[in-house]
Amino acid sequence: MxxxxxxxxxxxxxxxxxxxxxxxxxxxxxxxxxxxxxxxxxxxxxxxxxxxxxxxxxxxxxxxxxxxxxxxxxxxxxxxxxxxxxxxxxxxxxxxxxxxxxxxxxxxxxxxxxxxxLGPAQQAALADLLTPLLARLYSQVGNSELLCRLCDRASCTSGATCPIGQAERERDG
CATH class of the missing domain: 1.10.10.10 (Winged helix-like DNA-binding domain superfamily/Winged helix DNA-binding domain)
Known part of the structure; x- marks a missing residue:
């Protein structure tokens, strides 16, 4: 359990x-x-x-x-x-x-x-787990800039979608 x-x-x-x-x-x-x-x-x-x-x-x-x-x-x-x-x-x-x-x-x-x-597969799994957690944090905080204030934005958006930015677009869309 x-x-x-x-x-x-x-x-x-x-x-x-x-x-x-x-x-x-x-x-x-x-x-x-x-x-x-x-x-x-x-x-x-x-x-x-x-x-x-x-x-x-x-x-x-x-x-x-x-x-x-x-x-x-x-x-x-x-x-x-x-x-x-x-x-x-x-x-x-x-x-x-x-x-x-x-x-x-x-x-x-x-x-x-x-x-x-972590190995590569575990790192990928962790990224998959962090995505909905970050979306939930965005729904609670409501400020993508505040959440990402120390983010390396280029690393988050190169070849991927930023989960916080996506949560913001879904809220505003």
Missing amino acids: HDSVRTANLLGATALAVTDLVLADVARAAGVGTSAAAALVVLSATPGISVTEVGRRIGLSQPAAARMVTTLEAADLAHRRAGSGREVSVQLTPAGERAASELLAARGRPLTELLSA
Whole structure:
């Protein structure tokens, strides 16, 4: 008989350990906190969005996002540009682009290492299992940008469909 409580506990322990590994490597690689690291990834994927939009995509209020962008500017990782009206857009500097690239690589290393414990068939099976879990998470969170704030988007969409993007299209379709 299947014990769903045990499976949930195993999933919880795995999720927490993976999160700890990934966030430690990401923060170390970027030299900034996890919110600022997420902002670097978001800005590398969508340059020129507003400070408010950066905050929305990484789960920060507008004032907190403005403070975080100030921190990125002080580290010469980003700069603000005047937009239309009162809107201010944010762009990465060349150093910010490098930092975003380095932190995505740092994020991937512990995940790739962990997956090496599985054979190719097991990795494919895990991908098949993660797809409906991510769709369920999207239905609960309702914000694909927030869920994917530290995602290596190119790796998720090259030759495959992003399960979170698909869940969003199905909701909006």
